[in-house]
């Protein structure tokens with residue numbers, strides 16, 4: 304059992320252009336996928352806690368890959384399990400949760416956060432895990448860390464995990480720094496004016512529409528298409544709980560949060576966990592599913608000059624990120640069969656797509672591109688997973704989908720054209736972690 | 746509007762002290778001749794704290810509206826009674842790399858004249874009479 308699980312070293316992240324081909328290109332493969340059920344909010348039962356569902360996702364990923372638990376020697380995960388749903392101060396932790404699981408020294412471990420220690424002591428069949436590390440924040444980060452760890456030979460059969468919890472109460476609103484009459488820390492320069500999480504993106508989008516002479520309604524086809532794709536994701540929240548398609552009218556009439564961002568530009572917080580199994584191509588030969596090769600990963604570390612990035616900084620960061628991704632994978636934008644960049648907030652996708660130059664889309668073009676066929680049936684599938692818009696707030700549907708698309712088992716979401724190379728990642732076009740996936744080692 | 750009361754820390758105390766005297770001061774690295782807002786423990790360019798000092802912003806303190814949103818569902822519940830309200834991003838005229846947020850008092854929601862010149866003014870905090878916060882309003 305590790306005593307102190309570290310975050311990945313900063314040197315593991317490929318944050319600069321000019322690094323050349325990723326040395327481990329094609330030498331790391333994703334094989335197994337495991338997903339828990341979904342719920343809008345935690346119902347208070349131990350067996351539906353983020354801890355329990357994370358264990359379930361891990362077990363499903365191993366089963367999916369055809370790997371026995373004793374073969375697993377690595378675990379990479381994110382500790383955070385939500386950004387806007389803290390445990391109410393002073394509320395006792397349910398006794399049955401504490402007796403069902405072996406606690407760590409933090410009684411909220413497994414409920415509103417997740418440590419590797421908690422996972423390992425409550426998943427007793429994982430007897431041979433020798434490598435543990437955090438990729439903080441998102442699955443996008445954990446994937447990068449796991450890819451690097453397998454590439455460097457620190458683990459050869461590695462589980463990658465991210466869980467999400469959501470409690471009663473409004474996400475972010477009146478929570479944490481927003482609950483007091485006073486405001487401290489960095490929030491006093493921004494949240495003090497009453498901003499919300501989508502504020503910078505909404506502001507960018509407003510500036511974008513003015514700059515390029517486009518209008519918000521042109522964004523609707525993307526949102527509608529994303530929900531449509533999400534409803535084809537049997538593991539997703541909307542497919543399971545609210546299987547109604549979105550219409551353009553729904554999108555245009557949704558209530559404002561930070562105009563021009565509405566409720567439907569914001570993603571729906573949910574409870575769910577996902578796990579993947581990463582390994583070497585050699586080991587993958589004995590596993591149940593086809594290997595999906597990792598061709599590169601890249602990360603942004605934009606230095607925000609002031610209270611938030613400008614539109615121009617965002618556009619340049621997204622473009623630089625794409626150059627890094629293509630360079631390290633040895634590909635060009637033309638090689639992409641599909642893209643699964645992050646969409647929670649929906650307008651992120653505009654900047655990601657233009658940064659990638661997906662299907663030749665240039666700055667200012669994305670909303671025009673959305674008026675063409677971006678469906679999974681067409682030649683230019685945009686966000687075939689449906690992302691967070693399609694299946695709820697996880698920041699991992701697009702990764703799950705990329706693996707399944709390339710394995711040819713995305714079911715009704717399977718894109719019409721051959722899925723050979725895909726790019727996924729997030730969260731922000733001005734900062735995040737991104738991965739290029741391939742059907743062959745490159 | 747019941748804006749929350751900023752809690753100064755060691756780093757930002759000179760800034761808030763100046764605001765309470767109706768002055769804007771800018772954290773400045775004199776080695777790089779570079780301003781920073783919000784203040785940082787070190788200069789983001791030379792990574793040194795040795796040359797950081799507080800300098801008065803050039804009078805008159807003006808800026809331009811870079812962009813905005815109209816807030817309909819703020820994270821701060823006490824502000825809900827004033828919704829919808831503008832939150833604009835102001836580029837400081839003296840150093841357009843510095844961005845400030847503003848409610849643009851006097852400008853109706855969603856009628857924000859992007860590109861217009863604004864000037865600083867200091868608003869008394871409803872929740873802390875006598876204490877001020879820096880705000881911006883359109884120069885007519």
Ligand SMILES: [Zn+2]
Pocket residue numbers: 774775776777778779788789790791792793796
């Ligand atoms: Zn300096």
